[in-house]
Amino acid sequence: MLIGAFVALYTDELLSAVIALGAIGFGSSGIFLLLRAPDLAITQVVVEVITLVLLIRATMVIGAHTAGGKKQLLPYLVAGGIVGGLFIFSVFTLQNMPEIGSSVMDRIDDAPSLYYLLQGLDLTGSTNQVMSVLLDFRAYDTLGEATVIFTAVLGGLTLLRKNGRAEPNE
Amino acid sequence: MNDNRSLIIIKVSKWMAPFIFLYGLYVVLYGHLSPGGGFPGGVIIAASFILILLARGRRAALKKLPYGVAKELDAIGALMFLTVAMLGFIFSGLFFANFLQQYLPGETRRWFNAGTIVINNIAIGIKVCGAIFVILFFLSVLRISGEGGIDFRSIERK
Numbered sequence: 001m002l003i004g005a006f007v008a009l010y011t012d013e014l015l016s017a018v019i020a021l022g023a024i025g026f027g028s029s030g031i032f033l034l035l036r037a038p039d040l041a042i043t044q045v046v047v048e049v050i051t052l053v054l055l056i057r058a059t060m061v062i063g064a065h066t067a068g069g070k071k072q073l074l075p076y077l078v079a080g081g082i083v084g085g086l087f088i089f090s091v092f093t094l095q096n097m098p099e100i101g102s103s104v105m106d107r108i109d110d111a112p113s114l115y116y117l118l119q120g121l122d123l124t125g126s127t128n129q130v131m132s133v134l135l136d137f138r139a140y141d142t143l144g145e146a147t148v149i150f151t152a153v154l155g156g157l158t159l160l161r162k163n164g165r166a167e168p169n170e
Numbered sequence: 171m172n173d174n175r176s177l178i179i180i181k182v183s184k185w186m187a188p189f190i191f192l193y194g195l196y197v198v199l200y201g202h203l204s205p206g207g208g209f210p211g212g213v214i215i216a217a218s219f220i221l222i223l224l225a226r227g228r229r230a231a232l233k234k235l236p237y238g239v240a241k242e243l244d245a246i247g248a249l250m251f252l253t254v255a256m257l258g259f260i261f262s263g264l265f266f267a268n269f270l271q272q273y274l275p276g277e278t279r280r281w282f283n284a285g286t287i288v289i290n291n292i293a294i295g296i297k298v299c300g301a302i303f304v305i306l307f308f309l310s311v312l313r314i315s316g317e318g319g320i321d322f323r324s325i326e327r328k
Contacts, residue, residue, distance in 0.1 A: 038205035042197070046213045050220060054306055057224070124268055126202040126287050134207065135290040139255065139266035145209075146248055146294065149301045153244055156308045 001027035014059045022052040039130045175226070183225035190218035198295035202287045208294025215295065216302035223310060237307065240300045247297025254286050254293065 001024050008020035025048035032041040116133055126132040134142055198211030223231035258267035270285030 039207060039210070042206060043210040043213070046210055046217065050213065050217055050302070050306070053220075053224065054309060057310075124285065124287060128202050128204060128207070130205070131202045131207050131287055131291065135287045135294075136266070136268050139290070142290070142294065143251065143255070143266075146251055146297055149298060150244065150248055153241075153301050153304050156305055160308050160311075 015056065018052070018055045018059055021055075022048060025052070037130075039128075179225050183221050187218045187221050190221065191215055194218065194295075194299075198291055199288070201291040208291040209298050211291075212295040212298025213302055215299040216306075219303050220306055223307070228307075228310065231307075235303060237304070240303045240307070243296050243300030244304060245300075247293045247295070247300065250293035251290060251297065254289050258286065 004020040004023035004027065008017045008024070011017050011020065025044060029041045029044035029048065032038075032044055116137060117129060120129050120132040120137075121127065124132040124136045126136070194211045194214030194217070196211075197206035197214055198208055201207035201211065219231055219235045222234055255266045258269050259265045261267070261269035268285045268287070270289075
């Protein structure tokens with residue numbers, strides 16, 4: 001995934017940048033699968049395939065290259081400083097972080113997730129606990145997600161329409 | 171549109187699209203029993219239409235799922251989700267309360283057992299299917315019509 005990110009940043013052709021982005025997406029879906037989140041993995045794979053196909057189609061038609069220019073030293077220095085600072089910060093932070101894969105219930109006795117997992121089947125009747133959290137305990141989040149998609153469609157309608165747009169010459 | 175489309179692509183997309191649609195339907199309807207749910211299922215259903223859009227052109231895709239219908243599906247899904255939430259408010263006193271499971275609990279691990287979760291899944295599936303298709307349809311039309319933007323009146327007239 002890191003290699004894909006670097007290729008996407010530094011390649012000259014737009015098409016290979018898009019394909020590298022796809023590689024990052026598939027890598028993250030593999031990570032979701034390893035962390036035992038099949039719901040997320042399914043979503044990631046499907047969305048990734050559609051996005052990849054459409055982006056490839058768009059770049060094939062235009063045949064564009066990435067916006068090149070003179071490489072300046074100052075942005076690299078600033079970015080390097082930020083990354084270095086974050087690295088030093090994370091070295092101290094990660095020592096206090098719990099081990100990856102250990103659940104919240106092991107460290108905190110009355111964590112809310114324990115209640116969801118124990119009572120979820122009785123209260124909602126759903127075998128898939130992800131769905132019982134998404135659509136029952138935390139349905140407000142899903143409402144917000146639905147609003148985001150609705151707004152995306154509205155934005156597409158507004159930005160891409162022809163009639164109703166002001167003439168640029170006048 | 172142009173006639174130099176490959177016969178193999180047209181035929182294979184014709185055969186594949188119904189199965190992709192069926193699988194998306196399964197993911198939506200069994201979201202409360204197995205991994206899946208409204209969002210991935212809706213995207214898979216939209217993918218079956220996008221396959222037609224890519225393989226057989228805009229006109230064939232619009233014949234299967236007209237632009238106006240997809241736009242309505244988006245709104246219908248959102249309204250269905252909110253209606254279920256309001257019904258929970260009316261029957262149980264809480265927004266998004268699972269009133270069906272409260273009053274008629276189903277047998278565990280059967281299809282109708284999770285109350286409003288099934289209905290919410292279907293609503294989200296309808297909504298996401300319409301929205302993803304409309305968004306990707308915008309992108310595909312933008313390329314065809316050039317810089318001037320999309321003339322929506324001409325699309326709805328077709």
